[in-house]
Amino acid sequence: MQDCALDKGLLDEIMDVARVMSADGKPADYIPELALTPPELFALSCAPAGGETVETGDTERFFTMQSISKTLALAFAVEHFGAANVFRHVGMEPSADSFNSLMRIEMTSSKPSNPFMNAGAIAACSLIHTAYRESSAERLFGFFTEITGRDDGFDEKVCASEKRSADRNRALAYFMKSVGLLHGDVESILDFYFKLCSIRCTSGGLAQLGAMFASGGVSPVSGRRLIKRETAHIVVGLMSTCGLYNGSGEFAVRVGLPGKSGVSGGILAVVPGRMGIGVFSPALDAKGNSLAGMKALELLSDRLNLRGF
Ligand code: GLN
Numbered sequence: 037m038q039d040c041a042l043d044k045g046l047l048d049e050i051m052d053v054a055r056v057m058s059a060d061g062k063p064a065d066y067i068p069e070l071a072l073t074p075p076e077l078f079a080l081s082c083a084p085a086g087g088e089t090v091e092t093g094d095t096e097r098f099f100t101m102q103s104i105s106k107t108l109a110l111a112f113a114v115e116h117f118g119a120a121n122v123f124r125h126v127g128m129e130p131s132a133d134s135f136n137s138l139m140r141i142e143m144t145s146s147k148p149s150n151p152f153m154n155a156g157a158i159a160a161c162s163l164i165h166t167a168y169r170e171s172s173a174e175r176l177f178g179f180f181t182e183i184t185g186r187d188d189g190f191d192e193k194v195c196a197s198e199k200r201s202a203d204r205n206r207a208l209a210y211f212m213k214s215v216g217l218l219h220g221d222v223e224s225i226l227d228f229y230f231k232l233c234s235i236r237c238t239s240g241g242l243a244q245l246g247a248m249f250a251s252g253g254v255s256p257v258s259g260r261r262l263i264k265r266e267t268a269h270i271v272v273g274l275m276s277t278c279g280l281y282n283g284s285g286e287f288a289v290r291v292g293l294p295g296k297s298g299v300s301g302g303i304l305a306v307v308p309g310r311m312g313i314g315v316f317s318p319a320l321d322a323k324g325n326s327l328a329g330m331k332a333l334e335l336l337s338d339r340l341n342l343r344g345f
Contacts, residue, residue: 042340044090046340047080047082050080050339051078053331054078054080054332054335055078057328058327058328059319061320061321063319064299064300067197067198068200069191069193070300073301077301078093078094078316078317079091079092079094079097079238079315079317080313080336081238081240081242081313081315082313084311085247085309091239093239093316095238095240096238098188098236099237099316099318100191100237100300101233101236101237101298102302103135103157104245104297104303106152106160106232107271109151109157109176110157110274111267111268111271114267114270114271116167122163125147125163125217128151130278133153133281134324135281136204137153138204138208138211141215145215150274152275152279155208155212158208158225158229159212161225162220162225164176165220165228169224173190173228173231179262180235180241182258183245183248184241184257185244188236188237188238190234194233194300199227206226237302237314238314241314242312243314246306246313249271249272250310250311256312272306275294275304275306276288279296280295281297283297290330290334291305291333292337293343294306294344295333301317301319302329303333307342308344315332317329
């Protein structure tokens, strides 16, 4: 297949085809504030290594990172505490369960399958919170700011809305504590987790985050190394096997790239050595993944010949 050039014309074409998919889904509503997001929004950004970001759609629109921030928590925890220590508390295997499932933990009382399930991310947050207490959120916000070169803060409304409706995450965290899988004050750990999920970003910010992982840990904005190459490999490796929860297999087949989704409708994708991609469209499938976002990545992967496998 002939590779196309990455330009705005190509992204416009992809947007026109992909955004139609939104009609088959709807924005997440278990966090009431997210249900207010207009479902027709769409943004797509590509940050190629050493080049200018190319983008289209509602690229000025802020949304919250939700589960995409789990890549930040994992990278930060591995960098600060070492991989061996982190993976004593959380596994590195995919799971066929939904992202907020309690079932396996209750049945086995063993550590969460991977750091991209809610249980695994809450375990990573607990490690960070044990070390950095009340400064944990600021440190993670600072980490994202260093990557993107901008500070867009976090969305207090979405954070408060999640906190009010977080019965399931609360159940998960208290259960983990009861069987010795979580240590510390559950409410403080969850407050930190909700803040991480509420970090504000744009599709361009996600593309920069992807570019950082694609380069093996160097900020695309400042050129500074922010994480070790081995840390980037761990995050990208887990993105390729677990990044879209129980939709990871389908994503691997259709898109062929490491990805990480969030229930606000964002998807981060990494083309190792080549580029970072951020896409946003709030209508989700039943597994909590953006319908138009997945379609756009599939088309982009085909047109630019990006598949890694
Ligand atoms: N904040 C969300 C939650 O904990 C994140 C889940 C997601 O994006 N899949 O439910």
